[in-house]
Amino acid sequence: MTVELISVGTELLLGNIVNTNANYLSKKCAELGLSLFYQITVGDNENRLIDTVKTAMSRSDIIILTGGLGPTQDDLTKEAVAKALGRKLVMDEHSRERILKYFDRISYDKQDNQIQKASAIASKALSKITDNNWKQALKIDDCFVIDNDNGTAPGYIIKENHKIIFLLPGPPSEMIPMFEQKMFPYLKETQQKVFISKMVKICGIGESRAETRILDLIEKQTNPTIAPYAKSGEVHFRITASADNENTAESMIQPLLKELMNRFGDNIYTTSEEETxxxxxxxxxxxxxxxxxxxxxxxxxxxxxxxxxxxxxxxxxxxxxxxxxxxxxxxxxxxxxxxxxxxxxxxxxxxxxxxxxxxxxxxxxxxxxxxxxxxxxxxxxxxxxxxxxxxxxxxxxxxxxxxxxxxxxxxxxxxxxxxxxxxxxxxxxxxx
CATH class of the missing domain: 3.90.950.20 (CinA-like)
Structure with a gap:
């Protein structure tokens, strides 16, 4: 399946913040065996965002959007996706209740070194919520709402003509937990095959020399596949195998992993994805x-x-x-x-x-x-x-x-x- 990432936010285009979300999601898509062909960054403009979503729908099976789900006027992702799909925005009472509880929870003020409750009654908390916050309680009609345990902006999963669209909040502290806990498992279940990856990390040898040593393996690869990634002073090789079950995929990786160990020896410092x-x-x-x-x-x-x-x-x-x-x-x-x-x-x-x-x-x-x-x-x-x-x-x-x-x-x-x-x-x- 093909996947496309759409990062929303003028601040990304201006370089005010670094797009770490795209980097994270790219790695996760690779783990799932998804083919990532396009990464798009679009500013906070509804018409351009609608066009971007429509283009993505025409060429990709899965579209993942990050950002633009906040309460302000320039948060337009949900509205643009709804218009691109021809759907309405409707109030989600579950999200509305969660927003109410969120503001009620943060209405505890710290005064005189003691935590005192500013309002014990929901109606009082309600009066502290500005109208634009209720914007986050609106959902695209006929979609799955994903609770945000680290903020007020929910995420969404939308199915449209055998396509899947994910809407995720922009802050990494909200996006990463939501994706890992809710959306990664969802995507994994959509895969007919099991994908297993192993990362081989090498240092002490340059990128061109390292790739030359495995050129024969790359040229004849089918399943499993091997892909090189260059980092400053390091070279990483990702081996990925697809099979009907994890044991079979693991057994397919082992011969290629052994071959890399033979070719690079102690230049390999780890085969763990997370280890530095x-x-x-x-x-x-x-x-x-x-x-x-x-x-x-x-x-x-x-x-x-x-x-x-x-x-x-x-x-x-x-x-x-x-x-x-x-x-x-x-x-x-x-x-x-x-x-x-x-x-x-x-x-x-x-x-x-x-x-x-x-x-x-x-x-x-x-x-x-x-x-x-x-x-x-x-x-x-x-x-x-x-x-x-x-x-x-x-x-x-x-x-x-x-x-x-x-x-x-x-x-x-x-x-x-x-x-x-x-x-x-x-x-x-x-x-x-």
């Missing part, structure tokens, strides 16, 4: 009972941020140094001034002293250090922009790698973090 590179590193440190310290120059705390984002990182991570200047490298990490004068801040020698100094200062068994030239200025012929040295200290053994990275400042810094985490991962694996 920093997840893997933290788990390896926990398994070996090691403490980690970081020392960053050009990345300015990005590496440390990635690590502490992981729940439970406090069991292995002690502290991080941001030593952007030469003075700070000498003061906190004990880097020798002679080393900086002779070899420069961006050098194998400085990276070595940074990572050893971080370990010696804190007594940690593991340490990572990054020093480099992220640009856009500061590069020379001998030391161009993108030159980065990463040092890894592990139980007295120091490993330093030189990297020549490409891209803008942001990309170079992001890739540096990926390479640092990957270097530590490999060193930990070799020691285990």
């Amino acid at each position: 590179l920093e997840d893997v590193v933290v788990k390896l440190l926990q398994k070996q009972g090691l403490k980690l310290v970081t020392a960053e120059s050009c990345t300015g705390g990005l590496l440390t941020g990635r690590i502490v984002n992981i729940p439970g990182a406090s069991s292995v991570f002690t502290e991080g140094f941001i030593t952007y200047s030469n003075e700070s490298k000498m003061k906190y990490l004990g880097v020798d001034k002679k080393t900086l004068d002779q070899y420069g801040a961006v050098s194998e020698e400085t990276a070595t002293q940074m990572v050893k100094g971080a370990a010696d200062t804190t007594g940690c068994e593991a340490a990572l250090a990054i020093t480099g030239i992220a640009g856009p200025d500061g590069g020379t012929k001998e030391k161009p922009i993108g030159l980065v040295y990463i040092g890894c200290y592990l139980k007295g053994i120091v490993t330093v790698r030189e990297y020549r990275l490409r891209g803008n400042r942001e990309k170079i810094r992001e890739q540096s973090v990926i390479h640092a985490l990957d270097l530590l991962r490999r060193c930990l694996m070799n020691m285990s």
Whole structure:
């Protein structure tokens, strides 16, 4: 089945907010084995939205719209879809009651450090609700209403001539729970086949090289299929199989998964959809009972941020140094001034002293250090922009790698973090 995503909101077109909903829904559609051919973003204009819905109906089996379900005049999604389908809007008493209870619940005011109820009577709560809020209690005639447990805008499922239309609220905090709890299971039941996916995540090898290694598999693929996804410093392969049941689909995936393991070896850091590179590193440190310290120059705390984002990182991570200047490298990490004068801040020698100094200062068994030239200025012929040295200290053994990275400042810094985490991962694996 084919699916089309329609993101509604002028703020998306203007770039005021990032469209994370489309990214999330695209992944979920892939999990379901749906063929996503179109992603459309349309502003808060009723006529353009009606045309967009009609076009989507003409070419897609499933249409998912996000946004435009609020109480204000520029929230037009429900109205536009109703007109595109030639249906009326009618009052949904269930939604009306939920809105009333919602406002009654939030009418508790915090005063004098005590929670006091502002109104105990529904009629009083009713007086606090402006007329435009009742707009959210209207539904498209002959549709399924999906309760919103995190806001006031319900979602909707509409069937029209063997097509299915989903209307979801725009805020991700409302959209994601609604989709996962109510609409994902609904879509899963519409599928005649069971779809199983496995994600293979790779680092330490570029996108073009990685794809070249599996070109023969891609060219002859039928079922299961394999699709590459490039990320900064990483390459992900999604293997998807369809079958009559989960066991059969799983068994179809295994030979292809084994082949990828043979071809990429320890470049593969996980086959879990949700697991990140920093997840893997933290788990390896926990398994070996090691403490980690970081020392960053050009990345300015990005590496440390990635690590502490992981729940439970406090069991292995002690502290991080941001030593952007030469003075700070000498003061906190004990880097020798002679080393900086002779070899420069961006050098194998400085990276070595940074990572050893971080370990010696804190007594940690593991340490990572990054020093480099992220640009856009500061590069020379001998030391161009993108030159980065990463040092890894592990139980007295120091490993330093030189990297020549490409891209803008942001990309170079992001890739540096990926390479640092990957270097530590490999060193930990070799020691285990």
